[in-house]
Amino acid sequence: MPTALPRLLTAVLLALLLVVPAAHARTAKVPKDFFGMAADGPLVEVKGLMSPELRLMRRAGVSSIRSAISWKVVQPYQTTAEIPIGQAPRFRDVQGTPTDWSSVDRLVTGAARQRMPILPVIVDAPDWAETTPGDFIHPPKDFDAYARFVGAVVRRYGPAGEFWREQPALPRLKLREWQVWNEPNGPFYWRDGTIRQYVAMLRKARAAIKAADPKAKVVLAGLFDFSPPVLASIYRAGARNLFDVVAIHPFTKKVSNVIFTLEQARKVMRRYGDGRKPMYVTETTWNSSKGKIKEEYGFETTEKGQAKLLTEAFTAYAANRKRLRLERVYWYSWMTYENARGDFPFSFAGLRRFRESGVQSKPSYRAFRGITSRLLP
Helix, strand or coil, X not given: CCCHHHHHHHHHHHHHHHHHXXXXXXXXXXXXXXXXEECCCHHHHCCCCHHHHHXXXXXXXXXXXXXXXXXXXXXXCCCHHHCCCCCHHHCEEECCEEECCHHHHHHHHHHHHCCCCEEEXXXXXXXXXXXXXXXXXXXXXXXXXXXXXXXXXXXXXXXXXXXXXXXXXXXXXXXXXXXXXXXXXXXXXXXXXXXXHHHHHHHHHHHHHHXXXXXXXXXXXXXXXXXXXXXXXXXXXXXXXXXXXXXXXXXXXXXXXXXXXXXHHXXXXXXXXXXXXXXXXXXXXXXXXXXXXXXXXXXXXXXXXXXXXXXXXXXXXXXXXXXXXEEEEEECCCEECXXXXXXXXXXXXXXXXXXXXXXXXXXXXXXXXXXXXXXXX
């Protein structure tokens, strides 16, 4: 017996070593690239914030960021003659249009240094290319011009892009996913436009993306609110072969309605023979603006409520991701100004708030850290 005991203990320990990884695998409910985050507002606008905040995102479990590439910012002038005196050195000629890549270069440089993949959403026509210049974002008046810009973006920042040749010391991000516009059914990004117009623009943009990178993936614009009927209209307009990923923005008060929206979107996809195509939630949020401002969209809450809903929502996303073929979810947003930019509910959507005295974490930040530590491998 004494001589057999060490052999028995060794066998038990070996068995435990084999069992522990399997148990851990059962608790790893989502893949490592499941948690995404919107990166906008002060994160990209305030000097010195990007690098430390991206590092913090990594530690919090964020695997990729979604950020806008503004056509209006990159190509504000149609001709070189319009460029104000003294600003010409910032621009280079891209297919006949003066182009200033500096804002996008800063974003991509910061993300590359932290090895943080980006889902760019290419949006916002400059005044010279917009149907109705003004405060709201209208459809471009020339879809060919938008497609040329999209193609230029892919040629600069795609896997073989000129940006990487100019910056050989940077870690190279494999930017192969491109989201064509944002919320064509919402009140802010496609004012006075139709779904058929969006599909017509998507067709031209996809051709430009694939010409620049045949292996690129085209992500449909995120569809706002309860959007399955809009998704059906996109299919009826002939868009089935124009995108590789469906994107949904299921803004609603209850988490159960979020999942219901995704279920109905998946039913629409199956109805049009697209049941195997993946789905992203490229924006999900609850704004912690309740009691702070007058304007409401119907899903405002308190800071504690935001943290609670975030936990419930990501738990539900994880539980339903396989049957819905839900591959990624982006919270909107990492950092917001918290009313410094006017009475707008989404300015209270951040997990962290910007103050001149310093950045502060909200309860939702701690909730996000908790959910990623529980659900990631």
